[in-house]
Amino acid sequence: MDFSWSKEQLALKEKAKTFAQEHLNTDVSQKERNNIFPTEEWKKCADFGVLGWPFPKEYGGSGYDIMTAVLMLEGLGYGSSDNGLPFSLNSQMWSTQVAIEAFGTDDQKKKYLRKLISGTVGAFGITEEGSGSDTYALEMTAEKVDGGYILNGEKHYITLAPICEIAVAFATTNPKLGRWGITAFIVDRSMDGFTVSEVRDKVGMRTTPMGNLYFKDCFVPEENRLGKEGSGLSLFSSAMESERGYIFASQIGRMEKQLELTIKYANSRKSFGKTIGNFQAISHRIANMRLRLETSKMHLYKVAYLDQQKLPLMKEAAMAKLYISEAFVESSTDFIRIFGAKGVVTEYEIDRDLRDGLGGLIYSGTSDIQRNIIAKLDGVQ
Structure with a gap:
């Protein structure tokens, strides 16, 4: 498995980052406090092509291969301070849209998949x-x-x-x-x-x-x-493989952003006459955040590689969903602990990642269900 990226793929990731930074971060705290769906930003994402990145051009998609698409979604998550919007996009893409693409007739795809890719909510x-x-x-x-x-x-x-x-x-x-x-x-x-x-x-x-x-x-x-x-069983199983494998692709981008912000803070915040990064308790948490980030990437990329090669990926998708969702919660907890009081005062918007991460332990099958799947596929009776 070759997980190296071409210049073109890395440029697309940067393009997604820049788009998110410039267009998706308006009044996030206010919308989050009031349960407001970012309708304008959703439309901007649709116009930018996000909902169609891994889907065929004939139905309005971009036709990117699956590995390129997840890398771009990673970039989107890095640039967006609102975890909810990338999660919504991923949820629709990897369940509703994938189900219609995989099992729909050509007429259904032309009528419904096109609409969803263009921004209709499903x-x-x-x-x-x-x-x-x-x-x-x-x-x-x-x-x-x-x-x-x-x-x-x-x-x-x-x-x-x-x-x-x-x-x-x-x-x-x-x-x-x-x-x-x-x-x-x-x-x-x-x-x-x-x-x-x-x-x-x-x-x-x-x-x-x-x-x-x-x-x-x-x-x-x-x-x-x-x-x-x-055929609902087959349809659901197929869609869940995609959703579990990729729904947290954007959270990996957010984990990367967390790590950068944390290192910057650890190198500037002083306590007892030196920057807090000099304290082993802090540096070890940062090391753990890096380890979780890189391991999460490997899980995501392996699922995408198997998918691209048309190989079985049920176990790998379950492992990706399980590991990434739990890693995000753990790194978000370290994010708060390193920032101290700022981490729990909502005006600094650091606490939001932890709250956003908790649902990931439940969505698309709980962590316990993922462990059941993994164990069963490993032959546990």
């Missing part, structure tokens, strides 16, 4: 109130009728749900078949019986709206079924 709805880690314990139903399906049920804790215009929603078309009876559908807000909740308040990632999707006798035409009836 949600990926599988989680229900009683089916979180037990993903396939769905209660939402899809009854086959003339010309389509009638959907009834609710989805909870869904990223971008309150503002979505399109949703990929999972329902059971045959409860007797269990997970093999699950089917996915593309639902849009123009369909009667499809509504969304208000934004649900949460501890971090507050610029990323989270909420519920409601389906009440919602008729979805057969042409909006995504994949074959009963």
Whole structure:
């Protein structure tokens, strides 16, 4: 595996950094405090091509290979002081868009993937109130009728749900078949019986709206079924490999920014007559931050390499999601501890990384679920 980067790839990463620094950092604290989705910045990202970086040009994408795309997303995270916006972009790209690209018909891709790449907001709805880690314990139903399906049920804790215009929603078309009876559908807000909740308040990632999707006798035409009836398991598994592998690509960029800010502070802040970087307790924390950053990169790049080579990546995606999410929390804690009082006073905006990182231990499958996956794929009975 060659993880060296060409001059062109590094230039694209720098371009993404500069774009984020210049266009994505307006009034972040105010938006974060008030759960405000950065609509203008989202549109700027779409116009800059972010949502289409790894997708085919024929559907409005940029056609970058997967390794180049994740490197650019890293740059985006470095330049953005708002973790929520890059997380929202990654969430939509690696779940909703990937599902439509992988399983959609050409007509579905032209109609929906193009819209999503151009900035329409999409949600990926599988989680229900009683089916979180037990993903396939769905209660939402899809009854086959003339010309389509009638959907009834609710989805909870869904990223971008309150503002979505399109949703990929999972329902059971045959409860007797269990997970093999699950089917996915593309639902849009123009369909009667499809509504969304208000934004649900949460501890971090507050610029990323989270909420519920409601389906009440919602008729979805057969042409909006995504994949074959009963193929929901395969579709979900495919999308989750991408989401788990790449959803925190931008957080790696933020970890790089944290490290730079921390080193600068450690070399300027004095205590007991010398800069605090001279104290072993501080220098060791900084060393750990560097170790986590570089190890996180290796996990991310390995997933991208395997993906690019069309090789199996389920275990590697689970390891990437597990390691990067936990590393971000640990480095964000060190970030606060090194800055001391400034780290816990919100005006310095240092605490936000830790709050934003906590959800990463839950999103896309908890850390415990990732460990289960890894152990099972290693042969643990």
